[in-house]
Amino acid sequence: MADILKGLNEQQRAAVTAGDGPVLVLAGPGSGKTRVLTHRIAYLAQERNVRAWHIMAVTFTNKAAREMENRVLGMLGESGKLDGLSIGTFHAICARILRVEADYTTFTRDYAIFDTEDQLAVMSHVVGDLNLDPKTNTPRSLLSKVSAAKNELIAAREYQPSEYRDEKIRRAYQRYDELLRENNARDFDDLLMHTVQLFQQNADVLERYQRRYQYVLVDEFQDTNIAQYTLVRLLAGERRCLFAVGDPDQSIYAFRGADYRNVKRFAEDHPDAQVIMLEENYRSHQAILNAAMGVIDQNTDRTKKNLFSQRKKGPLATIYEAYSEDDEAHYVVETITDLVSKGEYKPGDFAIMYRTNAQSRALEDGFRRANMPYRLVGATSFYSRKEIKDVMAYLRLTHNPSDNVSFERIVNVPTRGIGQKTIETMITWARDQGMSPPQALFMLLDDKIDSPLSSRARAALVGFAKMLQEWRRVRDDLMPAELISKVLKDTGYISYLDDGTEQGQSRIENVLELRGYAERYNGLPLVTFLEEISLVSDVDTPEDDLNRPSLMTLHSAKGLEFPVVFITGVEENILPHSRSIAPERRPGITEDERQEGIRAVEEERRLMYVGITRAEQRLYLLYATMRSLYGDSRSNLPSRFLYDIPDAARNGSDLPRRGVTEGERRSYQAMTTWAAPASYLTRSEETPKSSAKTRFRGGDVVFHAKYGEGVVISAKVAGGLEQVDVMFPGIGGQKTIIADFLKKVES
DNA sequence: CTGACTAAGTTTTTT
DNA sequence: ACTTAGTCAG
Numbered sequence: 001m002a003d004i005l006k007g008l009n010e011q012q013r014a015a016v017t018a019g020d021g022p023v024l025v026l027a028g029p030g031s032g033k034t035r036v037l038t039h040r041i042a043y044l045a046q047e048r049n050v051r052a053w054h055i056m057a058v059t060f061t062n063k064a065a066r067e068m069e070n071r072v073l074g075m076l077g078e079s080g081k082l083d084g085l086s087i088g089t090f091h092a093i094c095a096r097i098l099r100v101e102a103d104y105t106t107f108t109r110d111y112a113i114f115d116t117e118d119q120l121a122v123m124s125h126v127v128g129d130l131n132l133d134p135k136t137n138t139p140r141s142l143l144s145k146v147s148a149a150k151n152e153l154i155a156a157r158e159y160q161p162s163e164y165r166d167e168k169i170r171r172a173y174q175r176y177d178e179l180l181r182e183n184n185a186r187d188f189d190d191l192l193m194h195t196v197q198l199f200q201q202n203a204d205v206l207e208r209y210q211r212r213y214q215y216v217l218v219d220e221f222q223d224t225n226i227a228q229y230t231l232v233r234l235l236a237g238e239r240r241c242l243f244a245v246g247d248p249d250q251s252i253y254a255f256r257g258a259d260y261r262n263v264k265r266f267a268e269d270h271p272d273a274q275v276i277m278l279e280e281n282y283r284s285h286q287a288i289l290n291a292a293m294g295v296i297d298q299n300t301d302r303t304k305k306n307l308f309s310q311r312k313k314g315p316l317a318t319i320y321e322a323y324s325e326d327d328e329a330h331y332v333v334e335t336i337t338d339l340v341s342k343g344e345y346k347p348g349d350f351a352i353m354y355r356t357n358a359q360s361r362a363l364e365d366g367f368r369r370a371n372m373p374y375r376l377v378g379a380t381s382f383y384s385r386k387e388i389k390d391v392m393a394y395l396r397l398t399h400n401p402s403d404n405v406s407f408e409r410i411v412n413v414p415t416r417g418i419g420q421k422t423i424e425t426m427i428t429w430a431r432d433q434g435m436s437p438p439q440a441l442f443m444l445l446d447d448k449i450d451s452p453l454s455s456r457a458r459a460a461l462v463g464f465a466k467m468l469q470e471w472r473r474v475r476d477d478l479m480p481a482e483l484i485s486k487v488l489k490d491t492g493y494i495s496y497l498d499d500g501t502e503q504g505q506s507r508i509e510n511v512l513e514l515r516g517y518a519e520r521y522n523g524l525p526l527v528t529f530l531e532e533i534s535l536v537s538d539v540d541t542p543e544d545d546l547n548r549p550s551l552m553t554l555h556s557a558k559g560l561e562f563p564v565v566f567i568t569g570v571e572e573n574i575l576p577h578s579r580s581i582a583p584e585r586r587p588g589i590t591e592d593e594r595q596e597g598i599r600a601v602e603e604e605r606r607l608m609y610v611g612i613t614r615a616e617q618r619l620y621l622l623y624a625t626m627r628s629l630y631g632d633s634r635s636n637l638p639s640r641f642l643y644d645i646p647d648a649a650r651n652g653s654d655l656p657r658r659g660v661t662e663g664e665r666r667s668y669q670a671m672t673t674w675a676a677p678a679s680y681l682t683r684s685e686e687t688p689k690s691s692a693k694t695r696f697r698g699g700d701v702v703f704h705a706k707y708g709e710g711v712v713i714s715a716k717v718a719g720g721l722e723q724v725d726v727m728f729p730g731i732g733g734q735k736t737i738i739a740d741f742l743k744k745v746e747s
Numbered sequence: 748c749t750g751a752c753t754a755a756g757t758t759t760t761t762t
Numbered sequence: 763a764c765t766t767a768g769t770c771a772g
Binding site: 060061062089090091092095113115116187188189191192223252253255256355356357358378412415417418419420421422534535536553554555556577578579580603604607630 | 748749756757758759760761762
Binding site for chain 1: 763764
């Protein structure tokens with residue numbers, strides 16, 4: 001007991017030792033959330049004699065799951081009480097349940113799991129099948145609607161269209177699900193929704209799992225969606241032994257269905273829940289926390305938290321105004337060099353965070369120029385590389401011949417004379433025969449079968465079919481790695497990649513790395529390998545402990561901490577991202593759209609908050625006055641979030657003034673030449689152009705994304721566009737701006 | 748059927 | 763700027 005509770009504060013202990021009822025741990029950043037959950041598992045196993053078999057712990061990523069498992073093992077490993085403990089992501093746990101309970105579902109045990117790319121391929125077929133206009137109904141947009149519905153547990157036949165556009169979505173959803181079924185495949189959202197359906201439709205199955213999982217613990221609860229929350233409630237059942245840990249202020253995945261209101265729902269659904277708040281921060285010193293609170297306090301619809309730290313005082317947040325992204329990179333590299341040479345920090349103590357992956361480029365250049373090694377976190381994941389996906393498609397098709405997406409992916413890779421036309425003929429023919437294309441492919445092996453294919457095309461397809469048949473024959477006798485070797489050899493895939501370029505070489509290395517990785521599955525069935533690869537985003541990076549500065553997006557910084565943190569590109573249009581502030585710039589939007597815009601900016605604010613709170617000792621916030629984006633050079637204003645940081649918590653560059661003072665407004669107003677309303681004009685003056693009403697008039701205070709606040713001098717409509725002359729004190733000059741780019745500021 | 752050209756569209760990311 | 767999807771001549 002002493003061991004497990006050692007080093008925990010009173011609230012943390014209360015959480016770890018809480019009784020069997022529902023428990024909600026609401027905790028700030030750096031308060032030891034995950035630690036509490038880890039200790040809770042060890043406590044249950046050791047002190048309460050709960051068999052590990054009865055415990056299910058859900059984490060946000062696979063990596064977090066592995067780390068948690070290791071830590072629990074470290075705490076009570078020798079007692080060997082962890083048999084059967086389930087730690088993993090929702091998706092991994094659901095995938096396994098669906099496989100084990102396949103008899104209760106309409107999919108076979110061998111079902112494939114489709115990732116985003118596969119999903120897009122399926123949805124493209126849907127657009128074709130339904131003759132939808134791909135301009136207005138892109139596969140991507142349809143998919144996001146379907147995914148949102150699934151996340152809310154709305155099945156295709158329950159989807160209620162409320163307007164005409166939704167009717168198309170409903171049909172697309174239906175067709176999409178049909179195609180998945182034909183492929184014997186589920187997408188990520190299905191894993192969750194189908195598991196919920198399995199439990200809802202089979203009381204006996206649910207009861208079995210409720211008996212098994214008597215303790216359900218969920219980490220990062222603010223990032224769960226409705227499906228996940230429903231699942232957790234079903235499992236907890238009458239016992240309601242739910243233990244959820246989260247921080248609504250760190251919810252940054254709403255864009256993919258996470259709903260931080262689950263936290264509120266949990267409290268409402270469990271009125272007797274024990275709610276434990278952890279506010280003490282063990283990570284950062286107070287100045288950093290004050291900066292973080294200044295930013296997050298601007299969000300509405302939240303419970304205010306008072307973050308405090310007993311750490312000794314540390315430096316204030318430094319704001320640096322760079323000229324450009326190159327200067328930004330330069331400043332980062334210089335600062336690191338300086339702090340390292342003083343012996344205060346080692347290279348691995350630094351992290352550089354940014355909103356978008358595209359921003360890493362200039363930083364990488366900077367590091368390379370200075371000959372400083374760095375670590376790039378995330379970016380293109382190993383498993384989303386083309387060459388890896390190709391090889392995986394071969395294995396998946398071998399395992400599940402109904403997988404049309406994999407079939408279409410590699411039927412002509414490397415090129416073997418099977419072109420678009422042949423594939424089309426083949427698919428049409430297969431459909432006419434009531435078979436899947438891969439099934440039809442095997443039919444071609446029989447000479448007597450008639451088909452509309454040319455003899456050349458048929459010969460090419462037969463060659464491919466023979467290979468596939470051979471792989472299917474040996475798949476149970478070979479280890480996964482051996483099967484990969486055979487596929488590579490039979491298809492000549494390696495020489496296909498070897499195009500003499502460096503890129504080709506690195507692709508070959510990647511494929512060989514995949515084969516090396518598959519060695520770990522020696523003795524395990526192919527399906528285990530396939531399933532785990534589908535549910536994992538990236539390979540273990542053994543260089544994780546490399547002593548280098550890390551570059552990452554703010555999203556991938558979640559859960560991490562570093563002594564020194566730089567956040568770059570803290571600018572309007574980047575953080576908050578232009579897409580999230582688009583609604584507030586657009587005039588004449590509906591109330592719903594406006595609310596949507598506010599929600600989007602609040603999520604950006606939480607992202608900024610997550611970034612700031614990663615810092616233990618030093619925090620640098622950078623913005624550039626000039627930055628190249630999509631080719632041309634643009635300038636952004638410093639992010640609104642910077643202005644929310646209290647003066648007492650920051651030093652460095654002074655932020656440019658954003659507003660218009662009363663004195664400036666009056667003096668600029670004196671310059672105004674009113675655009676006279678139409679009623680003031682005589683008939684002769686009333687030309688079609690000038691009679692149009694302007695939205696702005698002299699004296700209005702307006703906001704422009706680039707120049708900040710200004711005062712309208714005059715406005716006129718010409719060529720169908722409202723042109724507004726505005727005086728901007730921020731730049732000390734006058735500009736003519738199209739009205740659409742201006743927003744009225746309430747004064 | 749393949750390689751070369753052109754147009755379009757650019758968040759965040761884990762599963 | 764840069765990738766990538768789609769079109770077209772060889």
